[in-house]
Amino acid sequence: MTRTVLVTGGAGGIGRAIATAFAKTGDDVVIADIDDVQDAAGSLGVRGVTMDITDDTSIGQALDQVGPVDVLVNNAGLLSVHGRLLELPASDMRQILHTNVYGTFLMIQQVARRMVGQGQPGVIVNLSSIGGRQPTPGMGGYESSKAAVDALTRWAAIELAEHGIRVNAVAPGPVLTPTLAAGMPEGSAARQAWVSRIPLRQLASVEDVAAAVMFLASGNAAHVTGTSLPVDGGQLLT
Numbered sequence: 001m002t003r004t005v006l007v008t009g010g011a012g013g014i015g016r017a018i019a020t021a022f023a024k025t026g027d028d029v030v031i032a033d034i035d036d037v038q039d040a041a042g043s044l045g046v047r048g049v050t051m052d053i054t055d056d057t058s059i060g061q062a063l064d065q066v067g068p069v070d071v072l073v074n075n076a077g078l079l080s081v082h083g084r085l086l087e088l089p090a091s092d093m094r095q096i097l098h099t100n101v102y103g104t105f106l107m108i109q110q111v112a113r114r115m116v117g118q119g120q121p122g123v124i125v126n127l128s129s130i131g132g133r134q135p136t137p138g139m140g141g142y143e144s145s146k147a148a149v150d151a152l153t154r155w156a157a158i159e160l161a162e163h164g165i166r167v168n169a170v171a172p173g174p175v176l177t178p179t180l181a182a183g184m185p186e187g188s189a190a191r192q193a194w195v196s197r198i199p200l201r202q203l204a205s206v207e208d209v210a211a212a213v214m215f216l217a218s219g220n221a222a223h224v225t226g227t228s229l230p231v232d233g234g235q236l237l238t
């Protein structure tokens, strides 16, 4: 059966890989992003819709265009906020929580309301991070937002189970997106510092993350809900 799969942040590094993986299986994929979404959608051969996940009205209008959603992948997020506790500007903290926590909450709420209203089962997969469980100096703002995404995942899972809606998260370690590759070239000290923390001695590929999302959205995960699956090469073991 063809599913309609909505991937937020689908114009970004991991979002494109997730959209590509679902499209390959014949699903009807829609990527949503805050701007420039049509170019990305065209290059991936999927539908595109403009949406700001922090704006209820924008989400509602986009969902009206998309139609009923079977699988929601809450991938949109900010990663660019860095700073140690004593220095991070309060406005940066507010911004990252606003996008990663409030935006993810709004998406879950609006899509789940429609699924429940239509009496339709569904699947939600959120993009978390192992940083929500393991600290790295200078990344606590981002990590706090992802710990909250794990809590949102459990909250939604326990309340939506009775409606046949499963909710899980994928929690990657560092992922080799084009942005990360540009900022930490092969052989750089920064790249080596991350790799040395990973027992499997390599960064995740975007395809590694997409495969975990595909699994959690599939019938193979029919009895799995409320979990946050690390895709981290064993980094949480250290």
Ligand SMILES: NC(=O)c1ccc[n+]([C@@H]2O[C@H](COP(=O)([O-])OP(=O)(O)OC[C@H]3O[C@@H](n4cnc5c(N)ncnc54)[C@H](O)[C@@H]3O)[C@@H](O)[C@H]2O)c1
Pocket (backbone or CB within 6 Å): 008, 009, 010, 011, 012, 013, 014, 015, 032, 033, 034, 035, 051, 052, 053, 054, 074, 075, 076, 077, 078, 079, 099, 103, 127, 128, 129, 130, 171, 172, 173, 174, 175, 176, 177, 179, 180
């Ligand atoms: N890259 C990593 O190493 C890594 C590791 C763990 C988790 N993650 C998570 O994976 C997800 C994707 O990360 P990525 O590396 O592909 O990032 P990215 O910056 O390449 O993509 C994120 C996308 O989200 C979109 N976006 C941001 N704010 C939005 C809003 N308000 N409304 C709609 N779209 C918005 C951006 O425009 C962008 O296209 C994020 O949730 C991130 O926290 C990434």
